[in-house]
Amino acid sequence: MESIPPNLRKLWKEWEFRGMILLSLTTQIVFVILGNRRKYIAGAWIRIIVWTAYLLADAVAIMAAGILSNNLGEIYRKDSFVPEYELLAFWAPMMLLHLGGTDAITAYSLEDNELWKRHSFGLVSQAMTTMYIFVLAWTRSLFSLLFVVMLYVGLVKYGERERVWVLYWASDNKFRDSIPDIPSSESKVVQECRLKQLEGYHHEFLEMVKRLFADLVMGFQDGYASRSIFENHGASSAFRIIEIELGLIYDLRYTKAKIVYSSWGIAGRFIGIFLTLIVLLMVSLHERILVANIATTPRLTVP
Template sequence: MMIILSLFFQILLILLGDRRKHNTGKKIGFFIWVAYLGADSVATFALGVLSKTQQGQRHTQTDELRAFWAPFLLLHLGGPDTITAYALEDNELWLRHLLALLIQVSVAFYVIFRSWTRTPISVLTILMFFTGIIKYGERTLALRWASKEHFRKSMLSESPPDPGPNYAKFMEGYVSKQEEGFVVDVVRISEDRLKLKKGQSYSLHHQIPIGGEINASEPAENHILEKKAHHLFKTFKRLYAGLILKYWEGEESKQFIKQSTPEKAFEVVEIELGFMFDLLYTKMPLVCTREGAKLRLFCFCLTICVFVSFFTTVENPKHRPHYSNVDIFITYLLLNSAILLELYGFIILLSSDRMILWLSKHKHKHKMASMAYFLMKPLQRKKRWSNSMGQYNVISSCLKDEATTFSIMTLTRLCNDQEMLDTYWYTFSNTFLLR
């Protein structure tokens, strides 16, 4: 029951986790919140139950097969690619997840060690054990990358912030020249005479236009907007780390907004926010690296091999009578779900803006990239946000309906937390029609 419940939470998270980008409903938020909190608790509890069943001196074939479930619980603790953190505060708890990783891996190793019988099932358990460690480690590493301290350090290592002109030094030189008898005057240079960088204009690299006057076809236009959004994202993600921007970086964005139509400007902002969402709440930045892609391919191929080996082993008449039909069904369910969820996550990755952008850059160099680009481009999600923003209704908050909310308000007063409930109770979503 706990194994199946843990699997149910994983399916719920991978299906709903990515929809937070374009669905701000309270119902879907509640289900994601329950699944996010319950997934780790259920998987940890189930792993503890498995370890308790291995404390006896005699071990049966049932214990051996159920020990095979321990690595899948590590997979569940690793979580899906579409959600690693429910809130920004979860990223700051990466050290706690690292400690949990060490503890749960030790418990799973104990379960495997106690049930070791040198049979094919035991060997397959070891193979899945490595896959579970990799998946759980991915989540911990993704949380660490998105933590405030590490995120800020990574921004500083990429490019140190430019504090701008040194006005103290400027005034010192100004006064010094005046005292020497020179006639000094301060002249303001108009912004259009400044250059963003030496040899760089306001447009993208490779002379890509930035304004609204794009005469290319629709796919080419989307490709240009995605590239522009990624270019601006690399600049403005520094603001999330509390860092300042260089002067020419702010001017580049200002010129783009001036030369774009409102629709294109807002679409670029949508794509930028999608990149930021992936960085803070998902495994996408980790999976999109070369090392992350290799590990993901290794885990997927290993899971396929384990599934084939388990099928040939269990369907062998010499082994089939020793295992319970219910245990075999649950094991098949875990294996098939691991493969299908991995494929689903891979499709989401390929259809994301980040991967579409990467494929568009390499489609002229590699045939596989070109084929993947034309296959996944139609699957790219067009709705990138909810087209709505929350609005706090001050009038409704002042004119509280005590008859309908008396019991709730009384409870919150006793808990001294009425302000939080008011913020939730009287906040509504307003839809924007920009297109």
């Protein structure tokens, strides 16, 4: 006896990939809305929601790519590849974009930054799966060319200039190595503070505060300078300065701030957005042709 009725199996076969796509999109929306809010909100509900979405995001994207490759493999073996499945294969590079994550969160905890090697391996395996789907779906059509463009955008977002790179530089060793040593004479922070004072700016504490979060010893000059600065401010101003500095530390360890505020990151964003808009425009222009081909082509039912 069959444990699952045929109707339910057929319904699951039709909606398993769509369900994974919707779930993956939902996790990305959660990251955009709540990913950076947990910096200001200490409630348990937001931690649970973000933690659940963080655990689901990678697994769902990988499962969706696996389901897609399996379905396309069955279609390819039957030699009945139709335009409908060519459009379906276009979701493969989109999964790389989802794996790249949003700007609001790259790591849920500091320990996640140490897993950059695991994410590097995940990037390689997901890229190989995407290339397998690309080979199956290659028809020398416009969608095949657009597939290549989105594959490039997805690899860049997940790899070199995005998540893996950010996790690598936010790991404890690299974060500690990025902090300069204490000079033997006067602290560089003190020198910069004096220059900023002459220019009419407020003092900057980021390099000083970073030492506290890297388990490094703060220099005597830095401690004296920070104490003298806080003595000249009221309680509200002092707490406001601490809030700003803690927010900057949070952005460096948990988000893509190091990428977003760099020249290479800005250039990469503009290129990625431009290419994505071009792909969206081309898909929109050829949508009617594809729909017409789907309507006139017999639909293949995969058992």
